[in-house]
Amino acid sequence: MAAYDVVIVGGGPGGLNAALYLGRGRRAVLLCDAGTPRNAAAEHMHGFGSRDGIPPSEFRRISREQLRAYPNVEVRDTRVGSVEKHEGGFRVALGDGSTVDTRRLLLAVGMVDVMLDIPGYKELWGPSIFQCPYCHGWEVRDQPLGVLLTEPQYLDHSAVIQNWSQDTTVFTHGAFAVTAEQRERLQALGIGLEEQRIRALHGKDGHLEAVELEDGTRVARKVMFSAPPQRQSELVTRLGLALDEQGFVKVGPVGETSVPGISAVGDMTTRLQGALMAASAGAVAAAMMNHGLIQEDADRRYTAVTGKPPASKQKPH
Template identity: 60%
Template sequence: MRTDSERKDVVIIGGGPAGLSAALMLGRARKKVLLCDGGSPRNSAAEGIHGFVTRDGIPPKEFRRIAHEELQPYGVEILTDTRVTAVERLDTGFQVVLAGGRTVESRRVLLATGMVDEPPDLPGYRDLWGTSIFQCPYCHGWEVRDRPFGLLVTNEHLLDFAAFLTGWSRDVVAFTHGAVNVSAEQRQRLERAGVRLETQKIRRLIPGAKNGDHRAHLEAVELEDGTRVARDVLFAHPPQRQTELVQRLGVALDEQGFVRINEHLETSIPGVHAAGDLTTRIQGASMAAAAGTMAAAMMNHALNMENAGAGVHPRG
């Protein structure tokens, strides 16, 4: 016989801002919630989370610590460093299988797994990720404002992004790495914006020390002919993919590879919802948290109406 702790209203897979916000909302709504945090946050290399009101600049680990404390009064069960290996459909909902063999039955599931970044095979890139290489100027642009920027242009749409970056720095170089053909019209637009264009392939990214910081920081971008372009910051949008769990679930994806959701933030599998970075290219902690809250509200509404129809009322 299953214990009550093994039957949940919602299992949340992912312990970032989306999952934590959903857990808070559902816990306060008197739902039995299990939050599974795999322990490998995408923002672990970042010094701080920015643009999150009342928490601007907070280190990711501290953000999670405070969130876990705030969930305690609401009886949310939190499993850290715990992967979910499978989600299986049951007549009454879902069976969630955890690494180690534990299984939990749940009426609904929320995917808040984020995305997996796939960094390019470019010497120096991995060591500089999170210290000098960033995806989002809203998240990190203020801290590096007015410094020499670079942008790794992997498709023609990012050429406009180079002009966009001039809102944070007037010194921007767009590196096409020999992979993008730039039209005369695009060159003129970049020139008007004050963006310099470098079309050679990049040989490597050169790190250097900064103000006694033990971490590596970008010093220059070395091109294939040996030219070094001094840069402090490089913006890049590496390819992303869904986690293996999401891929195995088989939820429908859009043309960009993000999970399709409806107005209730429900995926193509009824009862499985999704929130945060895995559903959109507009990624950031505050946006993910908002999506998690919205998904929780949608799930809670459905659960309450099911309970009311069956004459079931919360206990405790």
């Protein structure tokens, strides 16, 4: 049975950068990629220095190609099934039928976006419906934009979107009542407001053209910004990791979760979601994970030579 220092679950920016750092740290690494990236619908990645505008698939291809320089890093196109505690770490069952042992587990699986039950929403997600204005706002600047909000606490987010176009309209989909103060603020800022439920989103070839309201009115829009509900992957649920009040995996400063030996990075841990942030978190978690493994190995060697437990485990005199 193959044994690794670290098994990484997820082949997006977070997992790939973690593999790079661990590979350079001389760790035996297995990166498992199920091939279903969260940004699969996106045509381009933005805001990533030296890679601005690159298609996500091309980013992954280049990153994988660069990992080939490290023979201690293995990449498999497979899912991760069960994970069980095992002596010195974990035993991981893979979707290809094999089982591997690992000392540590690093999760970079992203979140699952739950598409809203509005005709046209799923089809337009990616080409015309975006979550992050920093990722996609520049390309659609000064166009007629919509902001689909289903929770009142995010109503002020419309002013953020207006930064990219003065022609901005909020759609509440009838999900909540807009207060008089909120209505006054939107009107003062020149932001449109539509409170009816949305009957359908109309577009052609993936490009939004109009938002049809419950009474049949059509509001011409070119782009919609929307943050749909998200849920954790089944793997995270099975592992029983502690979540915060928003449903993200609780992590410490360097990605450690509530289960010792398991770290998590990227979108699954934060609302601040983006390729560059995930890659950065992957690097930090990987470096600190490597440091921990190095110290663990050093303690083992010390005990083998001296017959004494490491200083951290010695009882005070």
